[in-house]
Amino acid sequence: MDEDSFAHELFTSGKTQAGLRKSSADTWFTNSDGDEYELREHSVEGFGREILTLLLPDNATLDAPYDPDAFPKRYNENGVYTPKRPNKR
Numbered sequence: 108m109d110e111d112s113f114a115h116e117l118f119t120s121g122k123t124q125a126g127l128r129k130s131s132a133d134t135w136f137t138n139s140d141g142d143e144y145e146l147r148e149h150s151v152e153g154f155g156r157e158i159l160t161l162l163l164p165d166n167a168t169l170d171a172p173y174d175p176d177a178f179p180k181r182y183n184e185n186g187v188y189t190p191k192r193p194n195k196r
Contacts, residue, residue, distance in 0.1 A: 109134045114150040114160045124149060127161075132168055144168040 108115045111134045116122050130148045133141030147163040 108158075112150075112160075113148050114158045117150045117152065118156070118158050123151070127163065132164065135162060138171075138174045140171070140174070144171060 108118065112130065113124050113128055117124070127147040127149045129145055131142055132138070132144035132146050134148075135141075135146070144167055145165050146168055147165075148160060150158050150160040153159045
């Protein structure tokens with residue numbers, strides 16, 4: 108969890124939010140251009156130490172092109188890391 112997220116703030120200090128707040132997309136996503144997009148975030152306490160977070164991307168974020176390098180690792184259905192296969196051209 109990124110230290111710049113409102114979810115982190117809630118988890119570490121218990122500080123709650125009053126509704127959705129703007130946040131940079133790179134707080135939640137690893138895309139190289141994540142700092143160019145915004146989203147709205149709202150986090151609430153769940154059960155125990157759980158934090159439930161709603162992320163609403165803005166239209167520009169939804170229209171962004173696919174970035175195949177956004178997620179550096181892949182996991183199979185058993186949660187085991189599998190290396191990324193090279194592109195076949």
